[in-house]
Amino acid sequence: MSVRVRFAPSPTGSLHLGNALTAVANRRFADERRGVMLLRIDDTDPSRAVTGGEEAILGDLGWLGIGFDDGLFRQSDRGAVYAEAADRALAASAAERDDDGSVRLARDGTTLLRADGTATYQLATVADDLGLGITHVIRGSDHRPNLPLQQRIARALGGELPDVIHHGLILGADGKKLSKRHGHSSIAELRAEGFPPSAIRAYLEELGLPEHDVHLDLSRLRRLAVDAIAAMPDDELAEAAGAPVEVVPALRGARSLVEAHEYAQLISEPEQIALPEEARVTLDRFAELRLPAPEWLSHDEARAIVRELKAVGGDLRALRLALTGAERGPELAAVLAALSRDAALARTA
């Protein structure tokens, strides 16, 4: 029997990092077994729905490069399936109808169908895991207490719950439940902070299926961001940083995509700043070297100029300041290579 797993978020907006871990774990579980992962939106509770919540989740998954092979299924579309499931449980005397019209599991009174006929999460999730042919449920350990109950519901529906694997949750660095207060808790936030998707993906892959709760390790995530940026092809980095591909060599030292974008800005639109008088001699020397060189420099040619300036004791900081308007930024030679002769001379005039 081929493996079939599902990722089943509630449409409450951008994915929480812990949910993303579940998605990645399911994706990997399926991939490693040439199985199928389907996407299901668990939206049985309309009061919890958030406008744009589903779109945000789809956007996050796409951004992270997590695809799905079947679905998307929405529980709000599947009322008939749950009603039929409830009937089956009723017929088998595994459930009973309450005075108010709701349907409850006979054994412990857990509500399966509300009085208005809509399914609760417990019924919907079990009916779907059975009905959609799920073979393995991989979810966060916050669901662990549900396991015995869901197994009972599965039997009440005449089936058997798939194998269930629980993984530890991602907590804040302080060991408390990850929340908005910590920052960096949702994919949207991490994205805005400039983390490349491949870094987040790598972090989640690294975590695997933690047996116990883990603390979010921002240092590790930052490191992975640096590695991910270093590994990005030029065109990809250019797009991710919103910069022209010519300046990409100058973006390599950036630690985040936000910083990469700032580096690009330094080159295209530097802030005007006043330079100290002592800088003049270095800038003049630079002009002498730059003038006879080609309109555009190769990185090697740019390095040769930097080396020459350095050899004569030039003030490279002043040159950096003149060219980018900042004391820190991309490698000098990369800046020179990204600037035309005219642009460079204008800034050092």
Add this chain to the structure above:
RNA sequence: GGCCCAUUCGUCUAGUGGCCUAGGACACCGCCCUCUCACGGCGGCGGCACGGGUUCGAAUCCCGUAUGGGCCUCCA
């Protein structure tokens, strides 16, 4: 409070009774490289939660305690 799960350096982990004086990665601290940033090189700091068993031998098995977490909704 009840039930459940977990517990190896700051963090993530390797470790399934002898190979463990507990290995690695990231972080941190020095030094080197260096126009800043990032990368890289070298070195350092630092851990089996505690107490009892079992065993010739325990990070590894059992029990207890502690700590952390999860859940206790007609939420997911």
